[in-house]
Amino acid sequence: MSRSGFLRLVAERLGFLVLTVWITTTVTFLLFRLMPGDPTLAYLSPTFNEETRTALLRSFGLDKPLWEQYLIYMGRLLQGDLGTSFLQRVPVSQLLADALPNTIILTLVALSIAYAFGIVAGAFLAFQRGRGIEGFAIPAALATRSAPEFWLGMLLLAGLAFQLGWFPTGGAVPPGSNLGGIGDRLASPEFWRHLFLPALTLVLYLQGLPLLLMRATMLEVMNDEFIVMARMKGLSRWSIVMRHAARNALLPVVTAFALGLGASVGGNVVVETVFAWPGVGRVLVQAVQGADYPVAQGAFILISVVLATMNTVADLLYAALDPRVSVGARR
Amino acid sequence: MRAARAAWRFLRSEPFAFVGAAIYALIVVTAIFADKLAPHDPREILRVGRRVARYLPISPEHWLGTTSSGRDVLSQLIWGTRSALQVGLTAAIVVVAIGTLMGLLAGYLGGWVDKLITRLADIVLSMPFLPFMLVLAALTTPGTTVVVACVALLLWPNTARVIRSQVLSLRERAWVEAARVTGCSNTRIMFVHILPQVLPLAALYGSVAIGWAILAEASASFLGFGDPDTISWGVMLQEAYANQALGRGAWNWFTPPGLAIVSMVLAGFMISRGSEKLLFPKLADK
């Protein structure tokens, strides 16, 4: 693809990304304003009175008309200010900033392992098509993908943590550790020990897609004429598989990875809850349960932005990796 | 009739699809006869004397024991098929209907309709599924309607994309042009000529959507946004979790609904996996 063509594509996709984010945030804003109940309910207590309520509403900025709230909200959003938590009374951006790295690490680690495994296993299974191992491996891959994550997680937790005590039961770091920063955490074996179970649960759940995708595209590619040609050229099996088959087959898998990264950030909600993993998903669940809508809204926007961004990245990645994409297909 | 025979031939030749279809069949039969099959009323609080029959272990009377609130696990499991089917099927039908319609319109009409629908789909795809469902559940009444609505609102783009690309290639087929030349209106071409070609594909996506819906319902229930009024596997799991069935070692309560979910979702995957040859016709030559 020509360089300028690609740049144009990038610009176009980024433009659309901005539009998507704007629509998402607006929809989110409206959604949350429709939420029944008002935030002061969270403070219900016999000492709670009308005056308290008004003061609270004012401090939440909820005493203004909707359009004004919207303008304020968008204005603040542009400055990265997501408001203050109704319940926890801290800036939402700070809650999210604490949580996002954890989610990203969990997702990236799990996704990378799942994809590494899925790609290798998928390619292997593609070569084994029609053999006995398929009858076992494919149902197994599908079954782990079919299990509710929390159920899988609870079973792992019960087995490996409660019964055997090999892994901690939750959280990201040991109690009272000084592992505040991401760098510290990544360097600590304890962190990885805490990461193991939630990551394993995710890996079990996530590996099915790359495995099946890799297998299917591999099968498709292996049937392509240019693979037959590569054989005719007398190229080594290794060259054929790595240089031609895998490279072509990987295209959709790489794209799926980017998409998966976006989707997982929002989809980890359940796993984060089971394993008390201090990530964005859990923040969101708690906020929704507690009707803490600045937080729920912030987390939702953050997740959507990550998702939309990763969707865009996936698109661009595909265009960057596949020289054919930019050519307008003839009708 | 021809279709039925073709379907049967297909199942016979594809063990995966066969197993999947068999599981579905079993679930459907169970759901139909749930009231006959279930030994107890799944909602009834069973008593032992004045006391609630909590946590009874597996016994001839209660094949899977009882729950913390004194209900028969097996009966709940059996009744759960109804809600699973209801959630799964409505979600699948809605997804397939919306997705197919959108895909068909976008693919066939092209132009601004296509642009609009693809853009819309892109935007919808950047709505995180689970979070969206939680928020929607919090905004409205939690329960299966929300699950179905979410699946329908957020999952149609997947089907629509596939259908669209299928339609894009179909509309280039000469027989579509032939239909135009022989006087067919666009509507007729779309719904009489093209639609039947993409329906099998849509149905496959439907079978995957069933799984999605079931899992979504389970996750929503787990996080406390299920409809406790219905007896569903998700709600069962949630109850078991909330009442610490695992901590009690009540595996008889915690595992069966999970396995039921796995098998139903698996069935959908199996069917679509078994249909690989339909999706990648090249494989059939191998």
Next chain:
Amino acid sequence: QPAGDPVRTLVLLAQPQAALPQEYQAAELIAAAWRQLGLQVQIRPLPSQQFSQIVWYERQRWDTTTWQMVGRPERSDPDELTYNLFLSANIANGYNFVGYNNPEYDRLANAQREELDVAKRKQLMIQAQELVNRDQPYGFMVHPKNVVAFNKNVWDEKSIVDQAGIGARNTWTWLSIAPLGAQRDIILNSVSTPTNLNPFNISGAQGSWAAEITWDRLMRIGTDGLPQPWSAEAVTRPDPLTVDVKLRAGMKWSDGRPITIEDAVFSLVAPGIGDKSPMYKPFVANIASVTATGTDTLRITLKKPDAAFLVSSLAKLNLAPKHVWEPIFQSLQGKPETAESVMESTPVSSGPFRMVKAKLNEEIVLEANRDHWAAPKAARWIMRIQPNTEAALGALRSGEINFLADYNGDPQILRDIAKADPKIKIAEALDMGFKFIAYNHRRPPFNSTPFRQALSASIDRELLAEDAWGGAAVPSNSWVSPALTFWHDQGIEKRVPGGNVEAAKKILKDAGFVLVNGRLHYPAGVKETTAPFQ
């Protein structure tokens, strides 16, 4: 026998099982009992937000609902609940959301508030409880027990203190708990996330455990439930409208500055300045003035006599450093934000523990303030946020936590674990909170006292305590918990027939309600005019 209209289907609101499994099950059992009376009852679970919204702001709309009052140290004096829950003045917007209206009760509630003589006040409280027993504005269910557990290999069992109506998880325990070995950190769990910790924010249940030991107060509620001086050396009430306080000497803020009488005065008046501290403002509403009367003494003048002032205000308001907070309050002027959401990077406090780290969704770490006059024996206090109850249990067993402070699961499971695992010890204690079914007096037939009496009579409180709460609760028939031995009307829970469907039916029959084909009808001539809950 002639009959009126059939009673409409009654809808019993409840929070979802996921949120409050015990309440949900209780609601199911109660609905089953009411159905035996010939009523059609539907349980309607609502997510907590909608639930509160309806109960609180749509007071005309609902029939009946589950509800609870939780125990807090300052509720050791029953005044707060007595005054707020049932006073007719609170029907419209206040906490009397059921709409109970009885002038006799209003009189008793006001009188006890003004009565400084404890014996006389107790009499008034007993009378009020009797009145409520007769009118049954609520269907009381149970007083839950507080079940906590700790690792007795780590902590000396004898150093654990029980606080009346609170249980073993209390400030006194955090101060006195003594390590047996090298592990000197109190590691406890919390199932929900705490909130911003600052002296002007009421930090929710879990947050306040940390806040209470981070900030000092002039008084604290003792293990006996009575207020005792803390940062004050002495507190005296020369007359019903005057309180004199003498400050303890030699106290310091964590930034090294001494705690002065100005700080104390500031702490008492700050919540009342403007509306920057809405949550604390009610606690200073009755203060007319605070003046320093010396370098270490101050005098508070009240607007009205308030028997519970020491408990509800002096034991509640945190001591905040004036040099830090006065500028903050000033900078907040004219902005919508309140002092509640101010976050200090390192809070300046004076309590026995100091904040080291507060990752609200992960953990809060406090360390012992060795310079404090009541320095704790433990080294650190670490609260882990673990929403998964099951996992919290696992963590206790594996030693990841050594104090299971927040447990709302099945107590039986905990007992079983303790039986199997010698290192785990359970501490159960009656809570001062209570769980109840609220009847909406605005909506017939709940306006009928006999009807409410009958409903209450059919509730089998023993069964609820046993099966819904797994034995970790006792039957209730009053808002004053038996844990508050002094104030509680002994034996009141026996004075209402419990789980007695026959007695309930008789009450209904006597009041003119009629059973037709098993369905309960209003007395003759009464029409059903109330729309069913939608």
Next chain:
Amino acid sequence: MSLLSVENLQVHYRTGAGPVRAVDGATFSVAAGSILGLVGESGCGKSTLGRAIMGVLPDAGRIAGGSVVFEGRDLVALTEAQRREIRWRRLSFIPQTAMNALDPVQRLRAQMLEVLMERGGLARAAANDRAAELFRMVGLDPVRLADYPHQFSGGMRQRASIALALALNPALVIADEPVTALDVIVQRQVLDVMRDLQSRLGLAMILVTHDMAVVAYACDRVAVMYAGIVVESGPVREVLERPLHPYTMGLTHAFPDVHGETGELVPIEGSPPNLLHPPTGCRFAARCPFAQTRCHEQAPPAVTEGEHMVACWRADEASALRTAAASPATWAAVVPA
């Protein structure tokens, strides 16, 4: 001594319904430096034959009999490793659809270098020079080496494939319908390139096609395949002017000739037999206007007269049949089932 000689080759495909005898007795040979045209209808086994010679049948296919002797060695008997040695160095291939045959995600330079370096053992610099040379040889500008396949037109892709096939100076190139997808002018240009290379480099070639005119233009010899069997082969002039097999006769009349007379064209009604269950006798019998009972019952043996081989029971009556075959009425009489 011919460069390649294929003797009674049989290739079967395994299918759910039973074996498909895609090639069922193919015999022909290619002399060094000459072009053999392989003509036949769609599905008669031309590509299968080509792939069988290259030794890259799909998993379901296998050589069920016969021999393929190339430069004195029977390829069928070689091990995979030995066969790999020969591939591309001595024996290369030009595919029909160059678009699918070139790796879509690699630039042509990479694809050229891969062959030149991995198989030809050239250093990068030398390989680069050679690639440019090859491109020029087939009439492409070497700057286009930097392009991806999709950036080429059909004719250019075909030329690139030819360049690729010639990279290692093979002795024999199998070209599977290299010009079928191209239009006349480009087709002619590609054929000219191939003819030119043949005469300059002494290349031998098998040119698979279904177009007699292409054979007439470019080939020295021709082999006519029908339903898996080579039914006639010989020098092009011989076969075109004196066809011995009725199928070949039919083919020559089915073509309009741009300069010839515009009399009615003669179609061969019906379609080739299903190779799953090929008929017992002559495979063309069902469509043949001259079929006799014997033809339906027994497969005719191949007979050779000079360089001209034919498999037909009535080969000796060929000249009479030729006259009859020129009349449309002869063919119209056949009504295949």
Next chain:
Amino acid sequence: MSAVIEARGLGKTFRTGRRTVHAVQDVSLAVSAGEALGIVGESGCGKTTTARMLLRLEEPTAGQVIFEGEDITHRRAAALLPFRARAQLVFQNPFDALNPRFTIRRTLAEPLRNFGIPEAEHAARIDAVMGRVRLTPASAWLDRFPHELSGGQLQRVVLARALIPGPRLIVADEPVSMLDVSVRAGILNLLRAARDELGLAAIYISHDLALIRYVCERTVVMYLGRIVEEGPTAELISSPRHPYTRALVAAVPVPRVDQDRAALPIRGSLSDTPQGGTGCAFRDRCPHAMPRCEAEAPALREAGPARRVACHLEEGAPS
């Protein structure tokens, strides 16, 4: 004799992204009843686009289409129905031209239904058309699905479907290029017979002059979207006047061993040709290109009876 269909200055410009393709420019032609017109030209020269515009399957960006004296260029889809019934298309690829899920009967009934022919007449008309394409007895074929037929049989069905509404015009776009050599002749014969017997106007498209010669008495040659030469087919082949036509004629292979193997009188390939510019589109490939060709595009001029050529060389040549 008045033309059944006529194109006047037809043009089509495609815009894809930033690229603009002038697929067809200023094409004028007319076909009368009973006449067959061939369109030849290299791949991509705009033959298909022209045909599709004539059938209103593609919207022209310039010019007019006149069918039986009526301008149908801008008729809306709904009003086109009568035209559709009278102008039919035979497709190139018979394997793709039939809905795989329709039986042959349903395929043939579809146009009848769409064009409002009473149900009662369907069976008779289907039988008749099946006879015409020599798929007899009809009953043996009608209930089959396309995949049960061979290519030649399918193409007959395609032809039958085109004939069944009783059209006045048939357009056949490469009607035999996908078929096996042995069955091509059969289809060509049927096309010829249908035209002769029904007196249709016909347009055949191919890049194979030999084939065009077999079925068409008149031919236009297109190059890069324009007509470069037009004339009676035999004349065009025996004495091509435009350099491109000459190359085309020379390039057509003949099934004879003795043939002219001289280099083609043409250079480069279509994709090398720069589009646009003012001069002759063929100039870069033309062996006779002269400075004038660079500057000025030749117009399509009368060049003898029924002949038109667009080449500067032809100017001044005797008409």
